[in-house]
Amino acid sequence: MTFVEEVDERLRNLARPPGSLGLLERQARKAILAWGRWETSFRPKHLIFAADNGVCRSGAVAQLAEITYMQSSHMVAGTSAVTCFCRCNGIPWEVIDVGIDSADSVGLDYKIARGTADFAYGPAMTRDQLEAAFAAGRERVEKAVAEGYNFLSFGEMGIGNTTTSAAVLLGLTRGDVASLTGYGSSHGNFRLALRKQELIRTALTRYAPQLHDGADILQYVGGFDLAALTAAMRACADKGIPFYIDGFITAAALAAAVQLQPDVRDYALPSHMSKEPGMSAALRYAGFDEYDVPLWADLSLGEGTGAVLAVTLLRSLFYAIWHMDTLDGINADAARRHEEQKGGMDHGN
Numbered sequence: 001m002t003f004v005e006e007v008d009e010r011l012r013n014l015a016r017p018p019g020s021l022g023l024l025e026r027q028a029r030k031a032i033l034a035w036g037r038w039e040t041s042f043r044p045k046h047l048i049f050a051a052d053n054g055v056c057r058s059g060a061v062a063q064l065a066e067i068t069y070m071q072s073s074h075m076v077a078g079t080s081a082v083t084c085f086c087r088c089n090g091i092p093w094e095v096i097d098v099g100i101d102s103a104d105s106v107g108l109d110y111k112i113a114r115g116t117a118d119f120a121y122g123p124a125m126t127r128d129q130l131e132a133a134f135a136a137g138r139e140r141v142e143k144a145v146a147e148g149y150n151f152l153s154f155g156e157m158g159i160g161n162t163t164t165s166a167a168v169l170l171g172l173t174r175g176d177v178a179s180l181t182g183y184g185s186s187h188g189n190f191r192l193a194l195r196k197q198e199l200i201r202t203a204l205t206r207y208a209p210q211l212h213d214g215a216d217i218l219q220y221v222g223g224f225d226l227a228a229l230t231a232a233m234r235a236c237a238d239k240g241i242p243f244y245i246d247g248f249i250t251a252a253a254l255a256a257a258v259q260l261q262p263d264v265r266d267y268a269l270p271s272h273m274s275k276e277p278g279m280s281a282a283l284r285y286a287g288f289d290e291y292d293v294p295l296w297a298d299l300s301l302g303e304g305t306g307a308v309l310a311v312t313l314l315r316s317l318f319y320a321i322w323h324m325d326t327l328d329g330i331n332a333d334a335a336r337r338h339e340e341q342k343g344g345m346d347h348g349n
């Protein structure tokens, strides 16, 4: 029996009507196949990559870029939304500073620079900086695996990163700028959305001759957080570790990762459907559609909030897989009981 056949037989034999555990069971099956062996415990960790984006200086955001530093500090303290979710559910997390605009580092110090350059005036980063971001993402995944975690979820913090994410996605898909660029954390601010579109359109036209693959696109219009996430997802594929992406930013990073290394899609699980308009296109580029997404909860916070909520659901599902009675058992018991009761009734008549 192959491992896939063994897994399918075990899942078939859970005491429930076939198919009735739905998408979460399909996600659990995918995670088991990603492991390539029958794990008996679920050991998740949440990784948050934080960085600032130079394009904020050209009007890509409505709020202060300093929020990246403040909120990343709250994440370290455990008082951001996602880290409260982690604490509430006993899920360990780490904050990885790959480029917050501060003299001191926040969380783990992988700071490459104090934010990227503004892509309205030149490439967001140098090739060396891109490689440093890739190395940071890979190293944190390898560390987590060495520590014994077998499931990762990804989040990010970076004011301006819905602009870099839309730019990366548009560089990959060559789709329609207006329909894939959203409000980010400034809901309803259509002036801002138009400015973001203009910045992206201009940059992609200007850098077009240099953009040959996902790495070039990350270098010219991406961010340190996106680049680190991309490499982290590739490391998951190399290490056999399934992972949840979160919203639009992590979905754009997944799209870049799949462009660079197609087998990454075999380890990736969508968690929630972000309100950002590019979410569906990013998922589709990575090989998923809306029906593969378990949570439709009107979220657009980032940080990995949807991913951690999905981890709590998948953990319940795994507990069931490892502790439920069998379908064959319940069918045999039910048949026996049916015969006994029929016999009893015949006797009575």
Ligand SMILES: O=C(O)c1ccc[n+]([C@@H]2O[C@H](COP(=O)([O-])O)[C@@H](O)[C@H]2O)c1
Pocket: 061, 062, 156, 157, 158, 159, 160, 161, 162, 163, 183, 184, 185, 186, 246, 247, 248, 249, 250, 274, 275, 276, 299, 300, 301, 302, 303
């Ligand atoms: O994950 C998403 O889909 C998402 C959608 C909108 C906003 N965000 C978060 O908000 C920040 C980016 O928004 P903005 O408007 O500064 O580009 C960044 O810190 C993200 O974590 C995240």
Ligand SMILES: Cc1cc2nc[nH]c2cc1C
Pocket: 063, 067, 071, 156, 157, 158, 185, 301, 302, 303
């Ligand atoms: C307060 C705040 C928290 C965030 N968390 C992720 N992105 C964010 C953006 C803002 C503005």
